[in-house]
Amino acid sequence: MLVMLGGLAILAVVLAFGFYLHVKALMASAPKPGAVTVSDTVVRPSAWQSRMKAVGTLSAVHGVELTTQVAGVIKTIAVRSGAQVRAGEVLVTLDAAPEEAQLASLQAAADLAHTTLERARRLMTGQTVTQAAIDADEANLKVKQALVDQQKALIAQKTLRAPFSGRLGILQVNLGQYLTPGTRIASLQDLRAMHDDFVVPQIDIARLSRGQPVSVRVDAYAGRVFHGQITAINSEVDLNTRNVTVRATVPNPDGLLRPGMFVHTEVTTGAPRELLTLPASAITYNSYGASVYVVVPAKTGTGKIVQQVFVTTGPTRGDQVTVLNGLKAGQTVVTSGQLKLSPGAAVRIDNAVQPPDAVHPKPAEQ
Structure with a gap:
């Protein structure tokens, strides 16, 4: 009886070992996953001018x-x-x-x-x-x-x-x-120069002063930028919103701007500085924060793999995002194809099509 039990135990061990060898052989012969096709870009410093954005309303200087x-x-x-x-x-x-x-x-x-x-x-x-x-x-x-x-x-x-x-x-x-007295006859507007009135939070008032340059964009003239400067800052803060009204004067020699238009206003603040920038498509956002995939040489072979790196992002302009921490100039970062990636995944680079990376992107044609 004991001899029979011992034989069965030995047989079970032999069968288990044989099954292990079979599974290992199957895993070894299975095709390895191919490299994921992605596009990439090199992280470079760019001259970055701090700007304050607001929505303004135009009125004629004389109207x-x-x-x-x-x-x-x-x-x-x-x-x-x-x-x-x-x-x-x-x-x-x-x-x-x-x-x-x-x-x-x-x-x-x-x-x-x-x-x-x-x-x-x-x-x-x-x-x-x-x-x-x-x-x-x-x-x-x-x-x-x-x-x-x-x-x-x-x-x-x-x-x-x-x-x-x-x-x-x-x-x-x-x-x-x-x-009768006071009957409205018509509107008269001098269109040679326009006032652009916009509001900013009171915390930003220290960054503004008369003479600062502003740029104005209007949806009606896509891609056209009108330039002016701040000519007045209100002497009081709105008690309800805690905002301050600012007025810029914008030359309008062509008469394209009209009173009542809503405009996108940018005020240039501070001196230009060098910051690392990436296309917005390179940044992946999740509950843990913002991250990018950095392309590095594979430890074995001649291919390339990716490493996930968490970064701290800063201001944006157009299609660009500034990176304040986590990257260094010269590193290569994936700009498209991240949905198929995981840390350590092999990649194949194809930069035939690059995601947008414009400072002032133009809207798509209707």
């Missing part, structure tokens, strides 16, 4: 809603919607016939007062008129002349002139229309 000061019926409209006008140019006139008739009456009264005063002065030489009478006539003439001047000013208000050179908006009135 106004034209209105009438007095009531009246429109007699003439001398301009068209959208016209370029000069300072002092007549835009709209109101019917002033009643006021002109009143002016004629007042002028006649003033002329009579002047004649009366001159007659009194001649009679004074014969001592037939007192000085008191002369003084009364002089005062009467001044009153009559003041009424004439007042009526002339009222008639002048019947003519609307351009307060400055600029471009008219769409006219909101028609010939023969009766206007």
Whole structure:
């Protein structure tokens, strides 16, 4: 019985060892996984200019809603919607016939007062008129002349002139229309220069000063950059948002920018410095932090493998991300194909197609 049990035990050991050798042989003969195709780039330092980003709203340096000061019926409209006008140019006139008739009456009264005063002065030489009478006539003439001047000013208000050179908006009135004081006639905007008003958190106010350069981009003109500078910083902080309003002035010689446009504003702050940059596609983000795959020579053979390295990222611009810690200049980093990688995986480099790495990327064409 003992001999039988011992034989069975030996047989079990022999079978187990044989199975182990068989599995090992199968594993040795199994095809090894191939190298993963990736693209890569060399980590290099780039000149990095710190910038503050904000969304602003444009307004004309000189812009106004034209209105009438007095009531009246429109007699003439001398301009068209959208016209370029000069300072002092007549835009709209109101019917002033009643006021002109009143002016004629007042002028006649003033002329009579002047004649009366001159007659009194001649009679004074014969001592037939007192000085008191002369003084009364002089005062009467001044009153009559003041009424004439007042009526002339009222008639002048019947003519609307351009307060400055600029471009008219769409006219909101028609010939023969009766206007009340304050009726909106049209918008007049001087488009040669624009104000860009934007807000920044109060913590950033120390980084701003008058004269700092700004760059402005508008969705309507993709790829076009307009340059200006900060001309004013508000003297108070908004109590609700704790933000500060900043104003930049942007030359607009072509008249492309229009009041009311939303713009993307960047303010240049500080001196340029050298920072390591990578395409944004090279960075992998997970719950443990940001990481990249660094390409290194394989320990055996002539191929290449990757090592996962955790990094600290910084500011971004366009398609680029700055790397503050974790990498050194000259290292090679995978830029695409990371989803198939794991630490130690073999890779094959194919840089026929590279991911975007532009400082100011252009939007895709519609």
